[in-house]
Amino acid sequence: MNKFKDLNNIESFTHFTDVNISDLKKDILLKMLFKMILIRKAEEKISENVENGTIKCPCHLAIGQEAIAVAAALSMIKDDKAFGAHRSHAHFLALNDDTFSLFAEVLGRVDGCSKGMGGSMHIIDKSNGFYGSVPIVGATIPMATGAGLSISLKESKNLSISYFGDGACEEGVLHESLNLASVMNLPTVFICENNLFSSHLRIDQRQTEMYTSRFAKAHNIESIVIDGNNITDLYNFMSTKFKSVRDTHKPLFIEAITYRWKGHVGHREDEDVGVERSQDLRKWRNRDPIKLLSEELIKNNIISTVELNQIEKEIISKIENDWNKALKSEFPDKSNLNKFVYS
Numbered sequence: 001m002n003k004f005k006d007l008n009n010i011e012s013f014t015h016f017t018d019v020n021i022s023d024l025k026k027d028i029l030l031k032m033l034f035k036m037i038l039i040r041k042a043e044e045k046i047s048e049n050v051e052n053g054t055i056k057c058p059c060h061l062a063i064g065q066e067a068i069a070v071a072a073a074l075s076m077i078k079d080d081k082a083f084g085a086h087r088s089h090a091h092f093l094a095l096n097d098d099t100f101s102l103f104a105e106v107l108g109r110v111d112g113c114s115k116g117m118g119g120s121m122h123i124i125d126k127s128n129g130f131y132g133s134v135p136i137v138g139a140t141i142p143m144a145t146g147a148g149l150s151i152s153l154k155e156s157k158n159l160s161i162s163y164f165g166d167g168a169c170e171e172g173v174l175h176e177s178l179n180l181a182s183v184m185n186l187p188t189v190f191i192c193e194n195n196l197f198s199s200h201l202r203i204d205q206r207q208t209e210m211y212t213s214r215f216a217k218a219h220n221i222e223s224i225v226i227d228g229n230n231i232t233d234l235y236n237f238m239s240t241k242f243k244s245v246r247d248t249h250k251p252l253f254i255e256a257i258t259y260r261w262k263g264h265v266g267h268r269e270d271e272d273v274g275v276e277r278s279q280d281l282r283k284w285r286n287r288d289p290i291k292l293l294s295e296e297l298i299k300n301n302i303i304s305t306v307e308l309n310q311i312e313k314e315i316i317s318k319i320e321n322d323w324n325k326a327l328k329s330e331f332p333d334k335s336n337l338n339k340f341v342y343s
């Protein structure tokens with residue numbers, strides 16, 4: 001059987017669902033909208049400044065994938081701990097809306113969330129539950145699992161989250177972590193953002209089927225395949241299920257199918273050498289998570305087009321202010337070079 005028969009025909013993806021705002025309060029819907037637009041506009045700003053050379057560090061953008069991080073952040077409570085990877089601006093911003101410290105970090109300035117010593121792939125904000133990102137693919141999966149072990153030993157009602165991509169499922173450490181979490185009943189939520197690509201290789205060039213949740217099944221971990229561009233489905237599932245993970249201390253695997261609009265790294269739409277993405281990209285743009293939610297909000301008179309434009313305007317103005325403020329922040333002193341290195 002060709003397990004990839006759907007891959008070139010996204011209309012036939014069976015997990016696609018319609019955004020459904022019923023049962024959700026206006027304040028949560030507006031938070032979803034605000035956070036997704038903030039992340040989108042912040043990453044567009046970063047993209048622009050990678051292109052013009054102002055940002056020197058490599059930036060992996062998650063434009064198109066915003067719904068997953070926002071739904072998870074809105075389902076988290078105090079002392080839950082999330083761990084990201086190389087593509088984590090959205091995971092960070094969904095928790096803190098702090099475009100200033102993200103911009104300062106990608107610019108390598110002292111006011112950055114990692115004091116300007118890390119750049120785009122080493123971002124952290126423990127005070128808001130983001131326990132850091134690491135560019136080594138798979139590296140934070142055992143850290144999140146370890147955080148799950150710590151929560152379990154303390155018998156606290158919290159959880160840890162590991163964000164990773166479909167490519168990380170090809171690393172042994174994912175399988176070791178799933179096994180440990182399952183055997184030891186750890187409250188860790190494994191969120192696979194399956195964007196069908198790892199660097200320049202599409203999933204059908206690397207794996208024998210499209211869905212990574214089969215790895216959770218192999219370790220007897222409850223799993224779901226979900227529409228990663230549908231914020232209401234993601235939120236309804238996560239907000240309910242996270243509660244039971246905190247209560248039962250059993251792991252959970254969420255496979256959110258999505259698509260990144262940019263190439264693997266940098267500002268271009270398609271840096272995926274040897275892979276033609278333009279057809280797919282056109283279709284995925286129709287499944288823009290922001291468009292899907294805002295259309296539904298307007299249709300149901302939750303907001304008007306004028307109000308939507310106003311929200312966008314306010315976000316753009318915050319981003320311009322924070323960007324200009326970040327540009328004025330100093331570069332770290334050379335004496336910092338070994339200051340944050342431990343051995």
Ligand SMILES: Cc1ncc(C[n+]2csc(CCOP(=O)(O)OP(=O)(O)O)c2C)c(N)n1
Binds near residue numbers: 087137138164169195
């Ligand atoms: C251990 C390791 N191998 C290879 C790389 C190079 N690399 C960086 S990101 C990436 C792709 C990861 O793909 P995926 O996990 O699907 O995440 P995505 O980029 O799609 O968000 C690779 C191979 C790395 N950073 N670390």
Ligand SMILES: [Mg+2]
Binds near residue numbers: 165194195196198
């Ligand atoms: Mg991927």
